[in-house]
Amino acid sequence: MRKRRNAIISLTAAVLSASLVYGIYELQRVHMESEEMIAVIVPNRFIGAGERLQESDLEYKTVPQAVYVPDMVMKLEEAAGKETIIPLGKGEPLLLWKVDEFRLQPKRSESTFQIPKEYIRSISNGxxxxxxxxxxxxxxxxxxxxxxxxxxxxxxxxSSGNVEIDNIENPNLISRAEGNKEQMYASRREANxxxxxxxxNLTEEQWLLLDGYCKGGALKLVVAYSPESLDLAGAGEDGGL
Known part of the structure; x- marks a missing residue:
């Protein structure tokens, strides 16, 4: 009777020991897998160039941490509402430079105004x-x-032909999105x-002030390039545009 009880105890201890070892192994395996994979944002459909991304167009996908690069988007809010510079394939990790960080659309408080030529005294060609x-x-x-x-x-x-002034081979906006200041400079130098x-893009108050200054003809605008443009390119953010 005692031998049988000892055998049961030994068997129970062995089962518990094996279960403990297996449990530890599973915890370690899950931990290792969670460390080796990372969640990134990908399109859930093909998206053409120039489309504005919606949250419904995006989803999370886990990829091996070994293939992760800092340009990969990891949060929906980093991409939702922005425009695509190039087409995006379904399921491919979204990179920051592939979306337009410098939105040319006016903000809610702004409108886009064409400045009359007679209002301008000088304008930086760059x-x-x-x-x-x-x-x-x-x-x-x-x-x-x-x-x-x-x-x-x-x-x-x-230009007078209603053509956007830029370098066709090395567009300024793409260089800006990539944060490539050297290429931005080159594209400005080479564009004709x-x-x-x-x-x-101006608020109503800004336009009314500008129009009030210039419509009489006594005052005209001097339009100067701001170094803030390069600061935004280096930071890789939209700067509230």
Missing amino acids: IRAGDKVLLYASGEGHPSERLFSAAVTVASVK GMIDYLNL
Whole structure:
């Protein structure tokens, strides 16, 4: 009887010991798997260039941590609402440079205004769509002054043929999205064309002030490229555009 009881106890202890070892193994395996995989954002369908991403277009996908790169998007809010620069394949990890960090659409409080040519005294030929510019009022017999404390966003710059001025082979916006300041500089140097049409994203109050200054003809605008454009490119963020 005692031998039978000892055998049962030994068997029970062996089963418990085996269960403990197996449990520890499973915990270690799950822990290792969780460390080796990482969740990133991917499109759940093919998305063409120029489309504005919605949360419903995106989903999470786990990928091996070994293939992770810092440009991969890991949060929905980092991509939702932004425009695609190039087509995106279904299920491919979304990279930050593939979405437009510099939205050319006006904010809710803004509208896009085309600035009349007769309002402009001078304009920096180096500006491109997506840039930040500073506006100054200048005229004979009037002290020059800066119109707005903050720089405003350029929605587009076009030639007399209604063609966006840029370098076709190395577009400025793509260089900006990649944070490539050197390529941005090169694209500005190599782009050809005289700026005839300038569109700016302005609030109603900003437009009314600008129009009030310039419609009489005594004061005109000096449009200057702002170094804030390069700061935004290096930071890789939209800067509230």
